[in-house]
Amino acid sequence: MSSTVDAVAERANVSVSTVSRALRDMPGVSQETRKRVHRIAQELGYVPSLAGSRLATGRTGAIAIVTPNLSKWFFGQVLASAGRVLRLAGFDVLLYELADTAARERFFAGSSLAGRADGVLVFALQPTPEELATLESQNLPLAFLGSGTPGRSGVRVDDHAAGRAAARHLINLGHERIAFIGIREAADSTLGGVPPANRLKGYREALAEAGLEPGQELEVHEENSMAGGSRAMSRLLCAEVAPTAVFVASDEMAFGVLRTLKAGGIDVPGDMSVIGFDNHELSEILDLTTMDHSVALQGSETARRLLALITPDAGAEPDLVLSAQLIVRGTTAPPFPLRGRRTVTPPA
Amino acid sequence: MSSTVDAVAERANVSVSTVSRALRDMPGVSQETRKRVHRIAQELGYVPSLAGSRLATGRTGAIAIVTPNLSKWFFGQVLASAGRVLRLAGFDVLLYELADTAARERFFAGSSLAGRADGVLVFALQPTPEELATLESQNLPLAFLGSGTPGRSGVRVDDHAAGRAAARHLINLGHERIAFIGIREAADSTLGGVPPANRLKGYREALAEAGLEPGQELEVHEENSMAGGSRAMSRLLCAEVAPTAVFVASDEMAFGVLRTLKAGGIDVPGDMSVIGFDNHELSEILDLTTMDHSVALQGSETARRLLALITPDAGAEPDLVLSAQLIVRGTTAPPFPLRGRRTVTPPA
DNA sequence: AAGATTAACGCAAGCGCTTGCGAACCGGAT
DNA sequence: ATCCGGTTCGCAAGCGCTTGCGTTAATCTT
Structure with missing residues (x-):
């Protein structure tokens, strides 16, 4: 099992508090000891226990993504693109696929997200008022993709x-x-x-x-x-x-x-x-x-908006309304002039 | 914010230990107080802090799924089916999409999974020996889907x-x-x-x-x-x-x-x-x-195998080797007899 | 009826980390 | 020499839960 702060503290001849501060680049640590602590932590293969810091800070370092049926292409794409943004920002992603009504109920009834995530990304499922209330009650930052929830941060297409x-x-x-x-x-x-x-x-x-x-x-x-x-x-x-x-x-x-x-x-x-x-x-x-x-942009932008809500420095970004673009391919053409009078399909 | 054990304990006139035991249906609590504690917890809308119990038990209640590019249909499907099994079993799913080499390196170099998950599902990516070692060093239960890692629990197709x-x-x-x-x-x-x-x-x-x-x-x-x-x-x-x-x-x-x-x-x-x-x-x-x-079966069965590794009672299930089935549709037919002599496509 | 079980519960010590606050120490200003 | 602001750091009190062990009271033994 990986070592703890105490181990590092002892080896470095400092207190655990100093280790904690040094490792997280907080002020109040001299350049010299900071280096030393980092080095020793490295040597010991120390990696801070998430559970510990979660308990102490209340922050989880994770974002929950709740999405409808993932086997739909659209949601797979959006999940992928949103996930990348979140992971790059250092967050873990917690996946809640509400594949059927039962799962949906379990999710909203169940085990409150607070304590599991620092924010929630909701994909294209219009929460009922009660469900919305449940979500809000956890008071976590929320961002919506596609659902028309007014006044909420998010991305949708026009x-x-x-x-x-x-x-x-x-x-x-x-x-x-x-x-x-x-x-x-x-x-x-x-x-x-x-x-x-x-x-x-x-x-x-x-x-x-x-x-x-x-x-x-x-x-x-x-x-x-x-x-x-x-x-x-x-x-x-x-x-x-x-x-x-x-x-x-x-x-x-x-x-x-x-x-x-x-x-x-x-x-x-x-x-x-x-x-x-x-x-x-x-x-x-x-x-x-x-x-x-x-589609990918929808995912990444929604994620970005959620992050903006979470990180204190970043100003909240305004909602994004994307406009769709026509892609002309081969399945549209002017109507066959005789259409409606014929009953038999003409040769192609 | 949701209430804590202490709140429940006080309202129920019992100690926190009793509350803890009662809520988790552990022995050592009378039927009567168990009921009462449950009721009061319900009333107070108490939901145990994951962070707290994680720290105390070391168990996280989450499973990590590490998968290649999710926008591939196959992985979306497998993720969906595996995810459902895990969630039904009461686990959260932590998604690690290793979409590119950088992400892969970050994952294996980085922040050890121990403390984040109780087990890991690895989809179709052959870990290098070093990566495998990293994974093992966390000593978490592992299950593999599709990769030929010998001797490891998992499912693959023949x-x-x-x-x-x-x-x-x-x-x-x-x-x-x-x-x-x-x-x-x-x-x-x-x-x-x-x-x-x-x-x-x-x-x-x-x-x-x-x-x-x-x-x-x-x-x-x-x-x-x-x-x-x-x-x-x-x-x-x-x-x-x-x-x-x-x-x-x-x-x-x-x-x-x-x-x-x-x-x-x-x-x-x-x-x-x-x-x-x-x-x-x-x-x-x-x-x-x-x-x-x-495909769906591959996902769910891999998940099931991982669960078997985790829950003490369930016996470890043997590896699964699925066999593929031919689905005959319209793109295969006997060869055109003149094939090779012609240079022009004949009418269909 | 007295000792031995057993059931039900409380105490308190963690789990590993964060953080407010005070201690120590330093150089420079008075 | 004394005082002061700053910097660097340690102390210790949590965060919310779990669990080994001890205590009490009730139930069983012969």
């Missing part, structure tokens, strides 16, 4: 504008019947995080301004997964008048959409344009037009 | 058999020129974890048994990513005699392979069969034939 932009792209191409596939709050509430409702609003707004009123029939919501996207597209395919384009709220769902279309022999983008959202790592290979929203 | 199986599949289809695209240790050593060298061996063995000796030209190694796969395939395409099938050591690389083939107008599986490895979440949509190796 979903409204992004929704508009995606819709505009399709409108500009000449589409008139543009469907929307949104993310439905999963039965298991934490699965996909909080659905980005504003994407829908932006979409509606753009369509309305263009004089297009698709109506309810062309708005479907499904679970955020390939399977969900697949189902959603199937539903859209039996609409009274099928759309010629569809804006899908996540790339993973868009993958499902593409699968369904392929299975149905519907050519993309010949018969149907598809635009996704995320710029998923693999959307490139599927040649999916999508909205990029700098 | 890469050798899997490599054979994949190759056999192609051989059985009638292919004779079968290439291999392997994972090259990334320049940044931790990026992709330890390359599964045995997949190559299994492949070679199967080919040799079938009397096929592809030779060095058909074995290429690249970084484990879509881009890497893409490059590897390009290299293969300028071989003296191009292969008719290729076994790719990861699905992500296989995606890159497919992209290159598509770009090159080479039909899959008409002109080229492709088999991947992982059964990546998205391989289904690309209709990629692949080897499934129950």
